[in-house]
Amino acid sequence: MNMPLQQKTPDAKIGEIIKLAVMAVGGQGGGVLTNWIEALARSQGYVCQATSVAGVAQRTGATIYYIEMAKKADLEPVFALAPAGGDVDVLIAAEMIEVGRAIMRGFVTPDRTTLIGSTHRALAVSEKMTPGDGIADADEVRAAAEVASQKLVLADMDGLAVAQGSVISSSLFGALAGSGALPFPRSAFEDAIRASGKGVEASLRAFAAGYDAAQLGVDTGDGPEEGKAPELSGPQPKAGGLTAPEETERAPALTGPDREMDRWTELLGRAEALPDPVREIAVPGLMKVVDFQDCTYGEAYLDRVEEIVEKDTAERDWLLAATAAKYIANAMAYDDIIRVADLKTRAPRMARIQTEMGAKEGQLMELTEFFHPRSEEIVSLLPARLGARWEANPRRMAQIDRWFNKGRRLRTHSLRSFLLLHFLGGLKGYRVKTRRHEVEMAHLEQWLKDSLEPLSEDYALSVELLKNRRLIKGYSDTHARGLTKFATVMNAAKLLRGREDAAEWMNRIREAALQDAEGKALEGAIQTVRSFA
Amino acid sequence: MAERSFKAEVEHLRKGDGDVFTGEGILAITKALLENGVGYVGGYQGAPISHLMDVLADAEELMAELGVRFEANASEAAAAAMLAASVHYPIRGAVTFKGPVGVNVASDALANLCSSGVNGGALVIVGEDYGEGSSIMQERSHAFAMKSQFWMLDPRPNLPSITKAVKDGFELSEASNTPVMLMVRIRSCHVTGSFATKDNVPPPLTVKEAIANPQSDFNRVVLPPMSYLHEQDKIKKRWPAAEKFIMENGLNEQFGPKDAKIGIVVQGGMYNGLIRALQRLGLADLFGRTEIPIYCLNVTYPLVRDEFDAFCEGKDHVLVVEEGQPEHIEQHLGSFLYKAGRRLKLYGKDVLPMAGEYTGQVMLDGITAFLKSAAPDMLPGQVRAPNAEEPKIPDLSKTVPIRPPGFCTGCPERPIFAGMKLVEQELGKHQITGDIGCHLFGSLPPFEIGGATMGYGLGPASNAAFDGGGERRAISMLGDGGFWHNGLSSSIGNMVFNKSDNVVVIVDNYYSAATGGQDVLSSRAQNDTKSTNNPISAALKGVGVEWIRQIDHTYDVGKVRDTVREALTTDFKGPKVIVASSECMLNKQRREKPLRNKAIKEGRRVDIPRFGVDSDICTGDHACIRLSGCPSLSLKRLDDPLRDDPIAHIDQTCVGCGNCGEVADAAVLCPSFYRADVVHNPGGFERWRANMRNRVISWLQTRRDSKRLRLTGAPT
Known part of the structure; x- marks a missing residue:
């Protein structure tokens, strides 16, 4: 109310029209919320009009509901059918990016708008399909919301509702009541829910949660959630209380038999002795590789990391060694059949899924895993020399494909499938003799060698080259494509060597490689480099 | 089975004299049809009038009681063709479809219908899909009215006006032997409000009675030389009859002072938007009482010249508010003015944009521009010389991704x-x-x-x-x-x-x-x-x-x-x-979920599948998403310093359709997907077997864990 009004409104009654817009993602129940608000307004002696655009926009697209209300009088007021920029009193956005869209469209203005938004994310397809990290920056939206709104209510409304066994429309309705933006008592809101007659109890609980969220400190941005990753998709396990607490709340640690633990403590001591920035990565890295294989393997990891620490310096804040610690761990804990089989048959996994699926006492859970081994995966599991020979023999590979290459559904709750995976998962001792291990280790050494080569002349470039390891991920074809991209990006270093901005360009090329699966952006980036190299 | 059931609301259609109906526009239209003695209704669904078809389908029982025939036509062409019943028989008929795509499909039948002319009132209710939220190309149905000579109603977007337009439409159709198109815009279809109801009226002649006494008249057949006569009839008889009816019954409305120097002509459907702009400029009050005269065209075709002339009398500046292009109405009114030799200045698509929806801001800007030129002293001081700086709100256009509609969770397509x-x-x-x-x-x-x-x-x-x-x-x-x-x-x-x-x-x-x-x-x-x-x-x-x-x-x-x-x-x-x-x-979910919940309650065995992703196996390459786009298959950032990219994650809205597993298999993606079936009310043997399995599995797990180091509390 501090901002001067843009337009004069000589008839004070005009100001009495309350204008409320709901921006939602199709399928979120914006219609239910609208009906409640309408019923509420009418029950409180207001005339009320609502509009919406039904149709394909409601199939998971962005959609708007719009409501106007005014105190009943002898004459009928004239209401508008759509929200106008700068002319909205209450804006309810049922998702964080929709909060942004509302602001972008001018529906949130500092002179008048109470903005009620849910901080959870329902990712748009464009955000999800990027091979890298394409998620929009919710913090920018939050910052804009603080500037644009007169009053701000932000909370994970979806999480609040799901925790109460309800849906977001209930918690948003509660937040609307709690915000005090409408001149109606709480009981009138609750009566509107009761009158609708469906799932009333759960709705009322979620309503209360939303109400409290709006009452108690408005912006939860710097609250206890600080530092946590933002809620990404619909209802998150965290908010819904669906994840097994023992798995998430405890800090990661290794457990096992005493004999092994002694060795582990010794290893951990070595890792802890590393310079701070390196230690922060090397400790989880060490855990990962020891979990993947054993303490001997962990020793090899530390040897590699320490070797790079030797070459690094505190002046650069140990960036090279910290980066290496991260990606060496990832490279050493490669994704082979043995690892997958082991992870799929661990005890905590069953418990975690059970909780996630909300399976209760007296209910059973059956698990089906989807495997599709190709000859490449089968042969990579053979002893190194035999595997290499077979790999080089296309007829042999085709034959193996005929035998094995088909989708396999393993019902891991049944003994047969479980035993098969349990057996495969137990092949750790044999793993180091496999073809896959040989290939992975050779690749790792080559990558380290290539990355460290320019170190003496261009420290930053070496760091960037190490980071290129990020490009290798996925399984089968995706993995093969990742390797190709990795090779392309690493090769580009030759074009860049000697340039002052080599590291910068290497970073750009890698980011391009992560933009799309086909590598179009990467191709473009390489072309650009060629043009000036 | 339609997506939305109107069974409960349909009961409101039984309301009679002295009652008040409160609800959605499309339902009000249905009620008005019944109040006006309609004999048959039909149509083809499509936003924004899909729900009107659903209401009609759900109201079939009530309509049967009244002797009204409901037909779910195969296409818009079939729906328009059905109005042929009103050519020979004095029966009121109404059909509905969307415009302009439905009107395109129907145009052959509409043209023939218009040539023949009608005896009973024939009403085409068109949901004009224009502007934001529309799923089709942006055009107008108006041109069809001009080429085929049928009349077009575009009532003010409130329930009393829309329901009155149904009555007016039938009467106008009968008075001029011409079909009438009642256009309701996308938001008017779903606008809520109230109106006073009247008793439903059974059709004076039902289709059943009519078919017992068949009629034909070759003069109505579109063949030469009758078709030439039809054209003459349209111009010489039907059009003047329509103009006369429109004037005598005051179908178009005038608001505001009589003797101002400026005025605004507006399509009925745009009236509320215009009033809102005037309200924001301080030129109209809450109830729409305006300081600027308004000529509100509830009938946008034909335009009644005498009425327009009278409105323009003594005015120097007139603005036409007409949404969409081309500016048929503005051109038409301009030719009236030119021929009358008037000197007043006509505004329209110069102060308002030629293309696009007339949203609140567009309307405010357009009216302001008109007043700046025509009557600057009517503008509030701040508009003339704004002194408040616009608040600086960060630009989010690079941050906020577009969100087009897509396949629902579990969609079989x-x-x-x-x-x-x-x-x-x-x-x-x-x-x-x-x-x-x-x-x-x-x-x-x-x-x-x-x-x-x-x-x-x-x-x-x-x-x-x-x-x-x-x-x-x-x-x-x-x-x-x-x-x-x-x-x-x-x-x-x-x-x-x-x-x-x-x-x-x-x-x-x-x-x-x-x-x-x-x-x-x-x-x-x-x-x-x-x-x-x-x-x-x-x-x-x-x-x-x-x-x-x-x-x-x-x-x-x-x-x-x-x-x-x-x-x-x-x-x-x-x-x-x-x-x-x-x-x-x-x-499927709408049908099966209640049955499933009932079965669980009754203690029967029910198996509910849902998919999941093992976060430690997923590498975050998102290949699965590039072959899916399912709303329930999303991403999650792990609190793990070793990982760069968010990983796939399936939320609890998953309906277990199976696509993820099939794609992972067919595209040879990755082994991180699993399907978990929660078995409700398992049988005794099943429970025993599961128990046995779990004991063996857990023994094996414990044995292995006693020999190796294993990570616990890993980020998930």
Whole structure:
């Protein structure tokens, strides 16, 4: 109310029209919320009009509901059918990016708008399909919301509702009541829910949660959630209380038999002795590789990391060694059949899924895993020399494909499938003799060698080259494509060597490689480099 | 079974004299039809009038009581043709469809109907799909009224005005022997409000009574020389009769002072938007009492010259507020002024934009621009010399991604496109045309399959240029709705006749799903008033298609892929049609969820599947998403310093359709997906067996853990 009004409104009654817009993602129940608000307004002696655009926009697209209300009088007021920029009193956005869209469209203005938004994310397809990290920056939206709104209510409304066994429309309705933006008592809101007659109890609980969220400190941005990753998709396990607490709340640690633990403590001591920035990565890295294989393997990891620490310096804040610690761990804990089989048959996994699926006492859970081994995966599991020979023999590979290459559904709750995976998962001792291990280790050494080569002349470039390891991920074809991209990006270093901005360009090329699966952006980036190299 | 049931609301349609109806626009229109003695109703669904068809379907019982016939027409053309009943018989009829695409389809029948002229009131209720939220090309239905000579009502968007327009429309139609189009804009269809009801009136002559006493008159047939007489009749009799009726009954309204120097002419449907702009400028009050005279065209065609002339008397500046292009009304009024030799200045698409929706801001800017030129002293001080600086709000246009509509969670069409995508990766890109329907979402990311859509049921027809063949076969999509609407003859018949060698994928989801789940001929549901369960494949055989593949479970991505590949590579010459059938998930869930919950409550064994992703196995490459785009398959950032990219994650809205597992298998993606079936009320043996298994499994796990180091509390 501090901002001067843009337009004069000589008839004070005009100001009495309350204008409320709901921006939602199709399928979120914006219609239910609208009906409640309408019923509420009418029950409180207001005339009320609502509009919406039904149709394909409601199939998971962005959609708007719009409501106007005014105190009943002898004459009928004239209401508008759509929200106008700068002319909205209450804006309810049922998702964080929709909060942004509302602001972008001018529906949130500092002179008048109470903005009620849910901080959870329902990712748009464009955000999800990027091979890298394409998620929009919710913090920018939050910052804009603080500037644009007169009053701000932000909370994970979806999480609040799901925790109460309800849906977001209930918690948003509660937040609307709690915000005090409408001149109606709480009981009138609750009566509107009761009158609708469906799932009333759960709705009322979620309503209360939303109400409290709006009452108690408005912006939860710097609250206890600080530092946590933002809620990404619909209802998150965290908010819904669906994840097994023992798995998430405890800090990661290794457990096992005493004999092994002694060795582990010794290893951990070595890792802890590393310079701070390196230690922060090397400790989880060490855990990962020891979990993947054993303490001997962990020793090899530390040897590699320490070797790079030797070459690094505190002046650069140990960036090279910290980066290496991260990606060496990832490279050493490669994704082979043995690892997958082991992870799929661990005890905590069953418990975690059970909780996630909300399976209760007296209910059973059956698990089906989807495997599709190709000859490449089968042969990579053979002893190194035999595997290499077979790999080089296309007829042999085709034959193996005929035998094995088909989708396999393993019902891991049944003994047969479980035993098969349990057996495969137990092949750790044999793993180091496999073809896959040989290939992975050779690749790792080559990558380290290539990355460290320019170190003496261009420290930053070496760091960037190490980071290129990020490009290798996925399984089968995706993995093969990742390797190709990795090779392309690493090769580009030759074009860049000697340039002052080599590291910068290497970073750009890698980011391009992560933009799309086909590598179009990467191709473009390489072309650009060629043009000036 | 339609997406939304109006069974409860339909009871309001029984209200009578002295009652008040409160609800949605489309329901109010239905009520008004019954109050005005309508004899038959029909139409074809499509936003924004889909719900009107659903209301009519749900009100069938009530209409039968009154002797009103309801027909769910096969297409808009069929709906318009049904109004032929009002040509000879004094029966009021109403049909509904969307504009302008539905009007395009109906235009042949409409033109014939207009030439013949009507005896009973004939009303076409058109939901004009224009502006934000529209799913079609942006055009106007207005031109059809001008070319065929039917009258167009565009009432003010409130329930009393809309329901009055139904009454006016019938009377105007009868007074001028001309069909009338009642246009309701996208938001008016769903606007809520109240109006005073009257008793329902049974039709004075029902269709049943009429058919017992058949009538014909060759003078009404559109053949020479009668058709020449029809044209003369339109101009000499029907048009003047319409003008007279419009004036005498005050169908158009005037508001505000009589003697101002300026005035605004507005389409009825834009009236509220205009008043809001005036309210914001301080020139109208809460109830719409305006300081600027308004001539509100509730009838936008024909324009009544005498009325307009009278409004312009003594004015120097007149603005026409007309949404959409071209500016038919403005041109028309301009010619009136020119011919009358007036000197007043006419404003319209100069201060307002030619194209696009007249949103609140556009309207405010346009009216302000008009007043700045025509009557600057009427503007509030701040507009004339703004002194407040606009607040600086950060620009989010680079941050906020677009969110176009897409396939719902568990949609059976997703795996079809996943299968096609896999074929594309194998055999390269093909020429693909889309059609109207949910399957058109396949042309958006992540699939990007299909590049053109020419109209409902015209997918395969739009590949006709390629029917002669070439190096690669062309593919076209067609939905079951489009197939029955128009596709069987215009697309499939056309292919057979022209010996096409191309491929058609018919997406059969058991409903006209995109318009809200109405039944079609091939729907699998039992429908008491309609004939369903007529297989598409039988119709295909009937018109001579020999290569037909029926897929009864579209979630089998491998099978879809293999079938599409076969169609593209087989030696068979002739049209190849794949019918891919699985029930629309929205409708399926709506049908099955209550049954399932009931079964669980009754203690029966129920198995509920849902998918999950092992976060430690997923590497965050998102290949699965590029073959899915499912809303429940999303991403999650791990609190793990070793990971860079967010990983796949399936939330609890998953309906366990199976697409994820099938895609992971068919595309050989990764082993991180699992399906978890929660078995409710398991049997005794089942429980015992599970218990035994768990004991063995847990013994094995403990044994292994006693020999190795294992990570606990890993980030998930």
